[in-house]
Amino acid sequence: MKTEICSCKGLNTNCKKCFGSGYIQSNTPQKKVGKQSDKKQNKKNQIESNIPDNIETLSKNEIEEIAIKIISSLDLKSKKQMQILNSIPFNTTTFRRDFGAKFEILESIEEEKQHLRNQLLTIDQEIVSKNYRFNFRFKHFLSDKDVDVTSNRHLKELIREYKKIKN
Ligand SMILES: [Zn+2]
Structure with missing residues (x-):
């Protein structure tokens, strides 16, 4: 088992993946590469400017x-x-x-x-x-x-x- 950081970072209390804790348990290390790039994608979206x-x-x-x-x-x-x-x-x-x-x-x-x-x-x-x-x-x-x-x-x-x- 490996603990991964949820894309919402625990900021979404209604998150379906981490339920607001910010962590997801994962036991499929093969998928990690795909997840990593998802994470980057999410990060980009979050940093979008308000201005x-x-x-x-x-x-x-x-x-x-x-x-x-x-x-x-x-x-x-x-x-x-x-x-x-x-x-x-x-x-x-x-x-x-x-x-x-x-x-x-x-x-x-x-x-x-x-x-x-x-x-x-x-x-x-x-x-x-x-x-x-x-x-x-x-x-x-x-x-x-x-x-x-x-x-x-x-x-x-x-x-x-x-x-x-x-x-
Ligand atoms: Zn989450």
Whole structure:
């Protein structure tokens, strides 16, 4: 049996393949090559931009809608990241090895968040150039944080900080 990462990365709680866990058990290694390319295809689709080419012709409301969409997507992905972080036993010595799949998901969610942040930056430039005023706020602690998945110390610190603001 091998644990694979579901194409939805656990972001879809109604997922038929992983049921929201983000992992699929697979015992057919031959199919792996095909699955891998499926995964890449899915990733490409997910990274599709929220920002249309005609951004400068959009109305204030349309700009606002896009910004809200990007921000809620960042919040959702951040929430998932924190759920995964909280499910990793950092006090053991083998957690990197034992939970490799979780770290992979964390990393790929982080890449998606980076794309969303870049899109938000583009939207923000448009908002500034048009002199619009909005009051956007992230709803999740991790939404405006760069998560360095390679650093245990950094991850543990994020969990600690998050607990502090939650209490
Ligand atoms: Zn899934």
